[in-house]
Amino acid sequence: MLSALTIAVMTAGCGEVNIGYIDETRLNEECPQIKASTEEWQKKLEELQNTTMQQLNDAAANGATQEEIGKIQQEAQMKAAAMNNDFQSQTRTKVDIAIDEVAKAKKIDTVVKSSKDNKTVVSGGTDITDDVIQKLQ
Secondary structure: OHHHHHHHHHHHOOOOOOEEEEOHHHHHHHOHHHHHHHHHHHHHHHHHHHHHHHHHHHHHHOOOOHHHHHHHHHHHHHHHHHHHHHHHHHHHHHHHHHHHHHHHHOOOOEEEEOOOOOOOOOOOOEEOHHHHHHHHO
16 A cells, blocks of 8 residues: 555655545445445355255265265355455446546545555545445445
């Protein structure tokens, strides 16, 4: 984080650098679109877990070997990981686009993450969290 601020200051030369910050904790908790996406992802993950449990029960009832059961578990873990990666990638892309649009509109040079627990910006800067939440709706 600090290196991004350093680079922004260095590239701006003697001019003023406008720094914005976003509280991702608030964004995740307050943005309806992110909350809806999270709920949908959790529902899909729960469906995968239920399907996997059914497959494991069927396999055990049919006398499957430990190797076959392990393969079912491994496939489920791989599907869950892919679902997680897709969800995070899609969410991150939407958020990044919204941050970029808000930053351009407000003429902000650099945007960093900052939260109550992990303050990157202690004083000054522009909080664009509310604007990004609005943009995502």
